[in-house]
Amino acid sequence: MVSDMRISYEELRTEFLRVLTATGFIGADAETLARTFADNSRDGVPSHGLNRFPGFIGDVKSGRVDLAARAQSVVALGAMEQWDGHRGPGVLNGLASMGRAIELAQQHTVGAVALRNTSHWMRAGTYGLHAADAGCIGICWTNTTKLMPPYGGLDKRLGNNPLVIAIPRPDGDHVLLDMAISQFSGGRTGTHKRSGEPFPVPGGYDADGELTTDAAAMERPLPIGHWKGSGLALCLDLMAALLSGGQTTTQVARKENEAGVSQVYLAFDLRRLGDAETIAETVHDTLSELVSGANAPGEQVSWPGQRSAGKRQDALRDGVVVEQEFWAEVLAL
Amino acid sequence: MVSDMRISYEELRTEFLRVLTATGFIGADAETLARTFADNSRDGVPSHGLNRFPGFIGDVKSGRVDLAARAQSVVALGAMEQWDGHRGPGVLNGLASMGRAIELAQQHTVGAVALRNTSHWMRAGTYGLHAADAGCIGICWTNTTKLMPPYGGLDKRLGNNPLVIAIPRPDGDHVLLDMAISQFSGGRTGTHKRSGEPFPVPGGYDADGELTTDAAAMERPLPIGHWKGSGLALCLDLMAALLSGGQTTTQVARKENEAGVSQVYLAFDLRRLGDAETIAETVHDTLSELVSGANAPGEQVSWPGQRSAGKRQDALRDGVVVEQEFWAEVLAL
Numbered sequence: 001m002v003s004d005m006r007i008s009y010e011e012l013r014t015e016f017l018r019v020l021t022a023t024g025f026i027g028a029d030a031e032t033l034a035r036t037f038a039d040n041s042r043d044g045v046p047s048h049g050l051n052r053f054p055g056f057i058g059d060v061k062s063g064r065v066d067l068a069a070r071a072q073s074v075v076a077l078g079a080m081e082q083w084d085g086h087r088g089p090g091v092l093n094g095l096a097s098m099g100r101a102i103e104l105a106q107q108h109t110v111g112a113v114a115l116r117n118t119s120h121w122m123r124a125g126t127y128g129l130h131a132a133d134a135g136c137i138g139i140c141w142t143n144t145t146k147l148m149p150p151y152g153g154l155d156k157r158l159g160n161n162p163l164v165i166a167i168p169r170p171d172g173d174h175v176l177l178d179m180a181i182s183q184f185s186g187g188r189t190g191t192h193k194r195s196g197e198p199f200p201v202p203g204g205y206d207a208d209g210e211l212t213t214d215a216a217a218m219e220r221p222l223p224i225g226h227w228k229g230s231g232l233a234l235c236l237d238l239m240a241a242l243l244s245g246g247q248t249t250t251q252v253a254r255k256e257n258e259a260g261v262s263q264v265y266l267a268f269d270l271r272r273l274g275d276a277e278t279i280a281e282t283v284h285d286t287l288s289e290l291v292s293g294a295n296a297p298g299e300q301v302s303w304p305g306q307r308s309a310g311k312r313q314d315a316l317r318d319g320v321v322v323e324q325e326f327w328a329e330v331l332a333l
Numbered sequence: 334m335v336s337d338m339r340i341s342y343e344e345l346r347t348e349f350l351r352v353l354t355a356t357g358f359i360g361a362d363a364e365t366l367a368r369t370f371a372d373n374s375r376d377g378v379p380s381h382g383l384n385r386f387p388g389f390i391g392d393v394k395s396g397r398v399d400l401a402a403r404a405q406s407v408v409a410l411g412a413m414e415q416w417d418g419h420r421g422p423g424v425l426n427g428l429a430s431m432g433r434a435i436e437l438a439q440q441h442t443v444g445a446v447a448l449r450n451t452s453h454w455m456r457a458g459t460y461g462l463h464a465a466d467a468g469c470i471g472i473c474w475t476n477t478t479k480l481m482p483p484y485g486g487l488d489k490r491l492g493n494n495p496l497v498i499a500i501p502r503p504d505g506d507h508v509l510l511d512m513a514i515s516q517f518s519g520g521r522t523g524t525h526k527r528s529g530e531p532f533p534v535p536g537g538y539d540a541d542g543e544l545t546t547d548a549a550a551m552e553r554p555l556p557i558g559h560w561k562g563s564g565l566a567l568c569l570d571l572m573a574a575l576l577s578g579g580q581t582t583t584q585v586a587r588k589e590n591e592a593g594v595s596q597v598y599l600a601f602d603l604r605r606l607g608d609a610e611t612i613a614e615t616v617h618d619t620l621s622e623l624v625s626g627a628n629a630p631g632e633q634v635s636w637p638g639q640r641s642a643g644k645r646q647d648a649l650r651d652g653v654v655v656e657q658e659f660w661a662e663v664l665a666l
Contacts, residue, residue, distance in 0.1 A: 077442040077605050078412065078440065078442050078443075079443050080443045107411065108413070109413035110411075110445045110599075111412075112601075114606075150623055150626075150634045151632075151634070152628055152629055152635070153626045153632070154629055155625075157623050157626055158623070167568060167572065175567070175568065177564045177567075179561045183559075200559075225512075225558050226533075228512045228557045231512065231636070231637035232512070234508070234510075234636060238508065238615075238616060238619055239470055239498070241615055241619075242470065242606065242612055242615060243601060243606060245607050248615060250619055266443075273413075273575065273576060279575055282574055282581060285583060285584075286571055286582075286583055290490050292488075293490055294486065295487065296485055296486060297542070299485030301484070301485045301486040301490075303564070
């Protein structure tokens with residue numbers, strides 16, 4: 001049974017800041033982390049906002065995430081750089097990496113940073129939005145430990161390797177695709193397990209090898225599009241490791257606690273690629289056309305990011321929805 | 334009823350070359366087109382090899398594809414360039430664009446070409462393999478006309494926007510993901526319609542809005558992963574159009590014959606990013622691990638590109654499998 005309440009965005013952010021400061025974070029880093037965790041809950045991704053915050057603090061206290069370490073450029077190679085995250089906070093590492101990819105894009109039109117040896121980045125969409133806020137198309141992905149079997153297999157060999165594509169819109173409500181390559185992310189699977197609500201489509205296989213919509217009965221997550229997501233997850237993993245000189249899912253899984261994942265950040269500076277008005281019009285025209293057809297019964301076509309933009313507006317107006325237990329846990333930290 | 338026979342790769346290529354020369358192609362362009370169509374059939378993609386060849390020749394003869402036009406760089410922007418395909422042959426435009434992306438990657442580590450106004454590129458994987466043969470990771474995609482509805486909708490609004498990721502292996506049997514964002518490509522849907530064989534998983538919706546494995550009953554293709562593929566197809570379309578200054582799916586669909594699609598070609602030069610031996614070992618380790626688990630009953634885990642590499646070896650040994658009707662059609666051209 002989940003019990004919800006609403007907290008103002010400012011109260012949430014300030015409370016995160018209090019705990020982060022008490023944990024040892026200072027200055028802009030503490031502010032950035034507090035804002036990012038608050039943004040994630042505000043946008044309807046509490047699994048990587050409030051609900052995950054106590055775990056993040058625990059990881060810092062246990063030393064699993066190195067409070068003092070920050071990502072650094074290892075090799076600069078023109079429009080691309082390799083960075084090492086030194087197992088520092090994944091959110092700070094990720095924002096710094098996409099920040100550098102944006103700078104490289106401003107110089108070379110396309111810019112890339114491949115980051116190795118980093119810790120969990122929380123909400124993948126954060127880094128896409130960072131690029132879009134700077135007027136760039138942002139693409140990024142991470143590998144993970146082993147979470148799902150490849151198509152045709154029974155044993156977990158692949159990460160669910162979340163992939164993000166962000167396309168800027170002038171009003172700030174960017175197009176934002178943020179998806180795990182499993183049909184349902186770990187966060188959403190957890191929500192369905194707690195609520196007992198069935199998935200709208202099969203999310204994976206049960207103990208008998210049958211596809212199921214029951215999150216609790218699901219033993220192996222299904223890659224999106226069966227063999228297609230299976231292949232995509234593999235390629236995202238290989239690219240993240242090869243481009244960053246970092247670990248593959250196979251190598252991450254040999255260690256405890258998903259330590260030292262590999263990530264790729266790409267930015268394309270749209271300001272160098274076309275006229276701002278034409279670009280905005282093309283995006284507007286495409287999104288308008290997308291939602292112009294008939295809806296299936298009980299459905300409503302939307303574009304990626306549209307619902308989270310709606311939740312953001314709702315949260316800023318009426319307060320951020322929080323699960324009471326997690327809020328109490330943070331207050332007690 | 335489909336009737337197969339085998340033709341040697343050389344006979345196939347030579348026959349294509351004869352027809353291409355008779356149609357007006359000369360020199361290296363004729364050679365490249367003949368080789369590419371033959372390669373596509375050889376690798377088990379006849380839908381964009383032999384079976385499509387007569388249609389391509391028809392498009393050239395009707396002027397829908399401009400025999401004399403070739404893609405050209407419009408703006409050079411550092412590590413990225415915008416090209417215009419001038420509705421020339423999609424295969425030649427695509428190879429030139431990926432070729433330039435490879436050169437840019439050799440200079441800037443990452444290189445990108447966005448191509449507008451081009452015609453059908455046949456097998457998407459061709460351009461990924463081109464990058465991998467040069468020691469680069471290659472990523473490319475194209476938009477298309479409207480082929481599938483977005484998640485929750487009944488009317489076609491999205492392209493199936495094939496996406497390719499290629500990762501080089503020293504033996505030339507590269508990792509090659511080549512996938513339409515619909516659960517089944519147009520080519521594979523056609524094969525199932527002709528054979529009557531059901532899809533292994535639902536491929537789309539029938540007239541009653543139910544998911545079906547019957548290709549003939551399918552009225553609307555399903556995006557991979559439902560809302561995820563729907564969002565991915567949208568983002569691939571927007572990126573292709575914005576980065577190239579070209580048309581979106583919406584704009585392509587306003588014209589006849591899928592004229593003037595937009596494409597993106599990305600290359601990452603692995604030789605600048607790490608030691609060749611370590612890279613080869615990482616890929617080998619990952620692929621070995623992928624296939625090391627238990628197989629589901631009746632299944633066999635493989636990596637993307639593994640089966641087409643097997644078909645290639647088989648075809649080079651025993652001849653390329655061709656459908657007799659299409660072969661007869663080409664002989665009569």
